[in-house]
Amino acid sequence: MKSFLNVQDLGDLKQALAEAQEIKQDRFKYVELGRNKTALLVFFNNSLRTRLSTQKAALNLGMNVIVLDVNAGAWKLETERGVIMDGDKSEHLLEAIPVMASYCDVIGIRSFAGLTDREYDYAETVYNQFVKYSGKPIFAMETATVHPLQAFADLITIEEHKSTKRPKVVLTWAPHPKSLPQAVPNSFAEWMNAADVDFVITHPKGYELDPKFAGNTKVEYDQMKAFEGADFIYAKNWSCPGVTDPNQYGKILHDYHDMLDWTVSQRQMAVTNNGKFMHCLPVRRNMIVTDDVIEAPTSLVIPEAANREISATVVLKRILESL
Numbered sequence: 001m002k003s004f005l006n007v008q009d010l011g012d013l014k015q016a017l018a019e020a021q022e023i024k025q026d027r028f029k030y031v032e033l034g035r036n037k038t039a040l041l042v043f044f045n046n047s048l049r050t051r052l053s054t055q056k057a058a059l060n061l062g063m064n065v066i067v068l069d070v071n072a073g074a075w076k077l078e079t080e081r082g083v084i085m086d087g088d089k090s091e092h093l094l095e096a097i098p099v100m101a102s103y104c105d106v107i108g109i110r111s112f113a114g115l116t117d118r119e120y121d122y123a124e125t126v127y128n129q130f131v132k133y134s135g136k137p138i139f140a141m142e143t144a145t146v147h148p149l150q151a152f153a154d155l156i157t158i159e160e161h162k163s164t165k166r167p168k169v170v171l172t173w174a175p176h177p178k179s180l181p182q183a184v185p186n187s188f189a190e191w192m193n194a195a196d197v198d199f200v201i202t203h204p205k206g207y208e209l210d211p212k213f214a215g216n217t218k219v220e221y222d223q224m225k226a227f228e229g230a231d232f233i234y235a236k237n238w239s240c241p242g243v244t245d246p247n248q249y250g251k252i253l254h255d256y257h258d259m260l261d262w263t264v265s266q267r268q269m270a271v272t273n274n275g276k277f278m279h280c281l282p283v284r285r286n287m288i289v290t291d292d293v294i295e296a297p298t299s300l301v302i303p304e305a306a307n308r309e310i311s312a313t314v315v316l317k318r319i320l321e322s323l
């Protein structure tokens with residue numbers, strides 16, 4: 001595997017899920033695979049889970065790990081070609097990428113959407129520059145439009161906790177004071193559509209996800225209706241994807257004070273099928289979800305985060321096998 005961005009990059013999902021369980025039984029089974037190989041993890045944005053779980057995954061495989069926080073100690077990087085570099089950015093990504101690549105065997109990238117230029121973000125411009133100029137396998141640690149390591153961990157978690165063969169899974173928008181990217185909901189939708197689940201999305205009008213990820217998924221604008229009989233509730237905020245009006249891209253369409261009835265609470269969970277609550281974390285309590293729902297025995301947020309180590313180990317293993 002030379003690039004990990006979309007669900008198709010992993011090939012057969014059932015096989016990948018079986019591999020995840022194999023690794024969960026013995027995390028160090030493939031510790032020889034990464035001997036004398038180095039993973040470079042490049043962060044343009046903050047992280048807790050991705051930073052720790054991906055490092056742990058690399059260590060499980062016997063790899064060396066280098067972490068670069070671009071905004072904390074490195075030269076500020078220009079990412080767009082053609083600009084006159086007379087500002088605070090001292091180095092261009094087009095030099096930095098091959099230099100970074102010379103020190104490692106595989107590169108993970110975290111580079112969030114800027115949320116101002118839809119075309120730039122949805123072309124995965126930064127990620128694709130790494131693919132083009134590094135000559136090394138690249139994997140996404142949340143890029144402008146996707147977060148596949150999270151979605152894979154989410155799917156592993158659903159498989160582990162489902163009590164019916166084809167569970168009902170609901171992705172629900174929830175309020176947030178800031179404008180957030182669509183990477184998590186995009187990937188969640190893409191992966192759920194590839195999995196054997198009954199998938200429904202609910203959000204206020206205007207937040208329709210890009211069809212590239214949502215496909216033909218049923219959108220139910222009435223959140224209570226969407227929750228009825230659900231086995232899993234996956235909450236997340238996202239800003240306007242700008243599908244019908246690119247000028248609205250990255251915008252918050254409603255004052256969050258007016259949207260607090262979308263906060264996931266016992267009121268909505270009561271109509272589910274004893275539904276399990278999921279969120280990728282970090283989460284703003286009593287904005288996205290109430291304290292009692294996230295603290296309930298039906299909350300999966302901690303096992304879900306723990307599965308990030310497993311999803312990253314499978315992905316790095318596949319990459320190492322292709323070197």
Ligand code: CP
Pocket residue numbers: 046047048049050051142150280281282
């Ligand atoms: N879910 C997730 O990616 O968490 P971090 O942003 O802390 O890495």
